[in-house]
Ligand SMILES: Nc1nc2c(c(=O)[nH]1)N(C=O)[C@@H](CNc1ccc(C(=O)N[C@@H](CCC(=O)O)C(=O)O)cc1)CN2
């Protein structure tokens with residue numbers, strides 16, 4: 001909220017929170033990634049098997065490597081791949097496998113189109129975010145990628161579970177929801193598991 005009670009606009013909130021995220025010192029990031037991994041592995045909706053989507057942390061995002069390397073053996077870690085239709089696809093990726101740079105400068109697995117998985121194939125999606133609020137609304141980088149890719153979750157129950165990953169400092173009071181926003185089921189931070197599953201009465 002601004003001082004006059006109007007909601008802060010998305011570009012201004014995005015700019016402020018990205019700058020804050022980038023300014024966090026490295027020692028804090030190391031501890032945060034380990035604490036986040038523990039919360040993601042022990043949260044009530046952590047799958048024991050299946051495809052799980054993470055992301056390649058850039059631009060100050062909280063890192064997922066500690067989670068990736070501790071996943072149950074039956075879980076297959078995947079990274080998002082941009083697709084021309086505006087919806088993400090996902091590709092299994094292990095450290096050492098080849099990568100290419102996408103148009104935003106983010107590494108993606110270098111795989112044949114036939115190896116790409118649909119968003120519907122994921123058991124769990126850990127989504128990067130710029131800010132989240134107490135109702136599970138997510139503010140991302142502004143491309144609408146996660147909202148377009150998981151719009152089907154507005155009509156259909158989990159899986160995939162949609163869980164945001166963030167530093168605790170990325171929580172804000174309220175993000176004005178847009179009609180296309182897909183609410184998160186939960187957000188994991190180093191300090192907390194925020195369960196939003198009862199916050200969205202309209203979802204199935
Ligand atoms: N690590 C990571 N992977 C991701 C996302 C993300 O947010 N983080 N995405 C989430 O949707 C998708 C890519 N979408 C993106 C959309 C916009 C920008 C972007 O505007 N980047 C600016 C820098 C931002 C800034 O500093 O203001 C740029 O390219 O200059 C980046 C990624 C899929 N993969």
Ligand SMILES: Nc1ncnc2c1ncn2[C@@H]1O[C@H](COP(=O)(O)OP(=O)(O)OP(=O)(O)O)[C@@H](O)[C@H]1O
Pocket residue numbers: 010138139140141142143144145146147148151178180181
């Ligand atoms: N289901 C949808 N169908 C069509 N367009 C959509 C849909 N969802 C989002 N968009 C478009 O995406 C644009 C960006 O949305 P928004 O600002 O919510 O992105 P974001 O969630 O911050 O980004 P990202 O998920 O890429 O990190 C919106 O202007 C909207 O037009």
